[in-house]
Amino acid sequence: MSTVPSLQDRRIVLGLTGGIACYKAAELARELVKAGATVQVVMTEAAEAFITPVTMQALSGRRVFTSQWDAREANNMAHINLTRDADAVLVAPASADFLAKLAHGGADDLLSLLCLARPRDHCALLVAPAMNREMWSHPATQRNVAQLRHDGAVVLGPDTGDQACGEVGDGRMLEADELRDDLIAHLQAKLLVGKRVLVTAGPTFEAIDPVRGITNLSSGKMGFAIARAAQEAGAQVTLVAGPVSLSTPRHVQRIDVHSAQQMHDAVLPLAAAHDVFVATAAVADWRPATFAQRKIKKDGARSAPTFELTENPDILAAVARLPDRPYCVGFAAETDDLARNARDKLARKNVPLIVGNLGPATFGRDDNALLLVDARGERQLASADKLTLARELVREIAERLQAST
Numbered sequence: 521m522s523t524v525p526s527l528q529d530r531r532i533v534l535g536l537t538g539g540i541a542c543y544k545a546a547e548l549a550r551e552l553v554k555a556g557a558t559v560q561v562v563m564t565e566a567a568e569a570f571i572t573p574v575t576m577q578a579l580s581g582r583r584v585f586t587s588q589w590d591a592r593e594a595n596n597m598a599h600i601n602l603t604r605d606a607d608a609v610l611v612a613p614a615s616a617d618f619l620a621k622l623a624h625g626g627a628d629d630l631l632s633l634l635c636l637a638r639p640r641d642h643c644a645l646l647v648a649p650a651m652n653r654e655m656w657s658h659p660a661t662q663r664n665v666a667q668l669r670h671d672g673a674v675v676l677g678p679d680t681g682d683q684a685c686g687e688v689g690d691g692r693m694l695e696a697d698e699l700r701d702d703l704i705a706h707l708q709a710k711l712l713v714g715k716r717v718l719v720t721a722g723p724t725f726e727a728i729d730p731v732r733g734i735t736n737l738s739s740g741k742m743g744f745a746i747a748r749a750a751q752e753a754g755a756q757v758t759l760v761a762g763p764v765s766l767s768t769p770r771h772v773q774r775i776d777v778h779s780a781q782q783m784h785d786a787v788l789p790l791a792a793a794h795d796v797f798v799a800t801a802a803v804a805d806w807r808p809a810t811f812a813q814r815k816i817k818k819d820g821a822r823s824a825p826t827f828e829l830t831e832n833p834d835i836l837a838a839v840a841r842l843p844d845r846p847y848c849v850g851f852a853a854e855t856d857d858l859a860r861n862a863r864d865k866l867a868r869k870n871v872p873l874i875v876g877n878l879g880p881a882t883f884g885r886d887d888n889a890l891l892l893v894d895a896r897g898e899r900q901l902a903s904a905d906k907l908t909l910a911r912e913l914v915r916e917i918a919e920r921l922q923a924s925t
């Protein structure tokens with residue numbers, strides 16, 4: 521299985537400034553290393569009051585830099601050397617004071633120096649503000665943040681909620697996994713900027729009575745990965761999800777449904793406003809013709825109940841029939857003869873692209889293999905984790921979208 525960690529070969533400078541959120545930076549360093557990045561930690565003097573370089577060195581596996589006078593670099597220019605082969609500088613936490621300094625081009629310590637001296641064309645600056653809510657909402661801070669955005673910096677968060685001081689409001693630093701995912705997204709190719717992508721995912725649940733129903737083994741992982749990959753590529757993404765226990769990808773708008781009919785009713789009014797529709801959901805083909813209002817009881821005297829089934833609406837085919845339809849991508853979960861079944865579906869659903877996968881081999885798992893079937897022919901995406909495959913699929917869709925316009 522070819523799995524490429526999301527930050528493989530990426531070099532990240534992780535800057536810490538003074539704030540209680542420094543405790544989250546330890547976890548963040550770990551997450552970035554786990555995702556494959558080389559992490560070079562740089563700390564301000566104030567950050568050292570909250571967490572030690574010893575901790576950050578152990579977690580990043582590299583010696584930490586804290587001073588512009590550090591003589592370890594042969595040319596004595598750490599403020600230049602540290603960013604020349606870096607993909608991004610991520611300052612987390614970024615204090616109000618540090619944001620003010622950056623906004624004015626201040627450069628009186630190593631971290632602010634290297635932010636100013638970084639090669640802006642290939643080394644992004646991302647800041648994760650962390651401060652008390654009054655400090656965050658203060659016009660001076662808001663002015664500085666607007667200036668930083670104007671200068672090309674990316675501002676991650678802040679979040680809202682409980683603060684270390686006991687107050688509640690905006691200014692909490694995002695969590696380590698959120699910062700990791702935002703950084704990963706920032707570094708992905710922006711192939712779908714300005715596009716709107718609608719994705720269905722998961723199984724549907726067709727109720728028999730208040731406690732029972734018909735469903736299937738789809739976990740929703742493939743569809744959620746596609747929603748994430750599309751968002752990372754710059755698209756605005758709506759995800760209509762059947763009953764699954766997965767967390768929503770960052771910055772994706774999620775609509776939860778249960779039954780195929782609900783999924784249909786959620787998707788149809790939205791479809792025409794989207795550029796791409798990816799029908800990943802394993803929609804139940806049939807539902808019980810009637811719903812029993814009370815739990816159907818086992819009754820010793822009676823034989824087992826029988827259920828009449830009625831067909832569910834075909835969501836993909838309905839979207840494909842719309843006069844101003846988006847670019848439609850269907851999935852085919854099969855047990856055999858993938859290519860032939862996928863090609864049949866291409867014609868039957870009248871869509872430009874069908875993605876085939878083997879249902880029993882992928883349902884519930886983290887990996888998959890995809891067979892893309894369209895008018896041009898077939899293309900196999902070899903076995904990999906679902907996010908890697910989703911990113912490849914998004915590339916394929918973007919390419920076709922470009923060709924069709």
Ligand code: C5P
Binds near residue numbers: 720803804833836849
């Ligand atoms: O018809 P079949 O289930 O074989 O086709 C699978 C494709 O059609 C998938 O993309 C699935 O999401 C979509 N589909 C749908 N509505 C249905 C059944 C399938 O959108 N009722």
